[in-house]
Amino acid sequence: MVDDDDIDIQRLQFSNSTNGNTFINITGLNDMSCYIFGVRAYTDNGYGEWTVIANETLELPTDTVSDNGSNQEVAIGVSVALVLILLTGIIVVSLVLFIVYMRKSRSSVKMKPRSTAHKTD
Secondary structure (H helix, E strand, O other): OOOHHHOOOOOOOOOOOOOOOOOOOOOOOOOOOEEEEEEOOEEOOEEOOOEEEEEEOOOOOOOOOOOHHHHHHHHHHHHHHHHHHHHHHHHHHHHHHHHHHHHHHHHHHHHOOOOOOOOOO
């Protein structure tokens, strides 16, 4: 049950007949409060039926989260990525140099002339 003593009743009458807008922006509402709005149209035939809209305002956040932690996480992620890319590059270059060295050493062994000094007749 709602205690009537806690209800602050205010009547605001807005008329919006000249510019054709079908909305209104109400400012100055308190957070964590319930507001009940009644809306009805008025035409040449008179007033229409009331439409009741009840809404609660939310609690405003007390602390805003700073994005220092987020920036730090991004910096760490970028640093780790750069280190991994550098290590991958070093490994690839090392493998290429090793393969080139092995091919050259094999070809030099094949092209070496046989020594005839140990030949016995």
